[in-house]
Amino acid sequence: xxxxxxxxxxxxxxxxxxxxxxxxxxxxxxxxxxxxxxxxxxxxxxxxxxxxxxxxxxxxxxxxxxxxxxxxxxxxxxxxxxxxxxxxxxxxxxxxxxxxxxxxxxxxxxxxxxxxxxxxxxxxxxxxxxxxxxxxxxxxxxxxxxxxxxxxxxxxxxxxxxxxxxxxxxxxxxxxxxxxxxxxxxxxxxxxxxxxxxxxxxxxxxxxxxxx
Numbered sequence: 001x002x003x004x005x006x007x008x009x010x011x012x013x014x015x016x017x018x019x020x021x022x023x024x025x026x027x028x029x030x031x032x033x034x035x036x037x038x039x040x041x042x043x044x045x046x047x048x049x050x051x052x053x054x055x056x057x058x059x060x061x062x063x064x065x066x067x068x069x070x071x072x073x074x075x076x077x078x079x080x081x082x083x084x085x086x087x088x089x090x091x092x093x094x095x096x097x098x099x100x101x102x103x104x105x106x107x108x109x110x111x112x113x114x115x116x117x118x119x120x121x122x123x124x125x126x127x128x129x130x131x132x133x134x135x136x137x138x139x140x141x142x143x144x145x146x147x148x149x150x151x152x153x154x155x156x157x158x159x160x161x162x163x164x165x166x167x168x169x170x171x172x173x174x175x176x177x178x179x180x181x182x183x184x185x186x187x188x189x190x191x192x193x194x195x196x197x198x199x200x201x202x203x204x205x206x207x208x209x210x211x212x
Contacts (some may be wrong), residue, residue, distance in 0.1 A: 078210055079124045080154035081106045082151075082163030083132035089165045090208070097124045103132075110134075129208075131163075150210040153191065154184040164208055166201040185211045 077095065079102055082088040086107030100120040103109060109118070112134045122130070129150065151160055153175060161172035169193070174175060178194045179185055188209050191202045 044081070070175040075126070077124065077126040079128045079130065081125070081130040081132070083130075084110045084134045085132055086110060093124045098122060099124060099130055102130060150208055152212065153188070153209045154179055154211050164205045166204055171196055171201075187211055 038076065046085055053182070075095065077093045077097075078090055079093055079108050080090050081102050085103060086109075088106060091102055091105040093105070098120065099122040102124050103120070109115070109132060114133045114135045114137065117133055124130075151164060153161070158169065158172040158176060161167050162169060167175070174194050174196050175191065182193075185191070188206045188211065189202070190211075191205075191209075
């Protein structure tokens with residue numbers, strides 16, 4: 001009887017193929033389990049490698065273009081200042097500038113400027129003409145106030161003509177002499193007929209003069 005028990009115990013612990021059973025229970029052998037684990041590991045490595053290849057071969061989205069907002073161009077404002085200033089002429093100003101800014105561009109006021117009629121707070125709008133009178137000069141309206149911005153070449157005095165860019169005493173006298181001899185100017189371009197006035201000078205003052 002003891003032999004039969006020992007025989008059965010040996011049969012229970014040993015597999016027919018000579019491999020030990022896991023935990024003493026018939027099932028997957030340790031050798032088979034190792035094979036399955038190796039297969040799973042290889043499968044995971046294959047999937048990981050495939051994923052890396054897909055990422056590498058995926059086309060690049062390209063460079064990201066950043067569009068910066070463009071600055072809004074400021075309007076070009078030009079004003080004309082004449083009279084008792086050191087450098088009369090046409091000046092480019094910025095929106096919001098006032099007469100005090102224009103006078104700074106023009107080199108400031110002369111010693112004989114009549115400050116009682118100068119309003120430094122006047123706003124400088126496009127095509128504005130500021131005229132600063134001299135002490136003792138008779139003016140019909142407050143000095144340095146904006147008007148139509150143009151000098152009437154048929155009635156202007158030599159002093160008023162000299163306030164135009166590029167017009168000195170000699171050219172001012174030539175303009176007056178021409179209208180006295182030949183009659184009033186019909187248009188601004190007639191200044192080309194004045195001796196000593198070239199096309200460049202006339203072009204620079206056409207917007208600042210009138211014949212009315």
